[in-house]
Amino acid sequence: MATVSKKMTADERRAQILAVAAEEFALGGLHGTSTETIARRAEITQAYVFRLFGSKKALFIQVVQRAFEQLTGAMREAAGDRTGLEALSAMGLTYDSLLGDRTALLLQLQGFAAASEPEVRDAVRDSFARMWGTVADTTGLEPVTVKSFLAFGMLLNNSAALELRDVDEPWALGVRTRIQPGLFTHITSETNQ
Incomplete structure (x- = not known):
């Protein structure tokens, strides 16, 4: 007996x-x-x-926006009710674990690469602004700490994209150095309460 394939709804087709x-x-x-390749697949x-x-x-x-939203939402969720360096640490752990999603990682990088197109640049800029705002608003930390955190994240992006985990060279080992608790303590003026 032949199987009958279920017709997709418009929302299911869009998601596909x-x-x-x-x-x-x-x-x-x-x-x-x-788009021909996308349609064929x-x-x-x-x-x-x-x-x-x-x-x-x-x-x-x-x-590209969805890739940024996925990452930003996961970091927000990881922070939960925490603030300050505690929230930043939770966000960092989540960010590091999400680098394993190669598609989302490469989409971020492709978005930056296509930023010569004004519409793409505006969309990526807005997505990055939302990521910045999420980190800044959730943690309550000053801009230099947020900047350092996101800059470290961009280095992790490049490391993951280059698959440096497979490179056994001193420079690659240095790039792969894990973020240790307290890394941003010297940058921030946050005081323990």
Whole structure:
């Protein structure tokens, strides 16, 4: 007896396209990925992709924004009710664990790489601003500490993208040095209460 495939709802189809597009854009970026490839993998027409998302750039922006939102939301959730360095530490542990999601990691980097496109630049800038705001508002720490935390995160992004865990060289070992509790204590003026 033949199996009958369930027809996807519009929301399910949209989610499927976003998932496929995320994988493709993570590897090929905005200019190296075709909507034809995305449509073929999703088993739909290219016209349907354009009908749902308008343009390849709009689809790219949406998947990059989702990658940033996933990371920002996970850090917010990790902090919970904590503030200060305690919240920052929880956010850092979560951030480090999320670097294993290669698709989300590469989407962030592809977003930065495509920032020569004004619409992409604006969307990535807004996503980064929300990430900054989440860290700053949740922790209550001053800008130099937030800046140091996010700068360290960008180094971790590059380390993960380059798969430095597989490189047995002194410089790679240095880059992979784990964040130790208290790393940001010397930067912040926060006092223990």
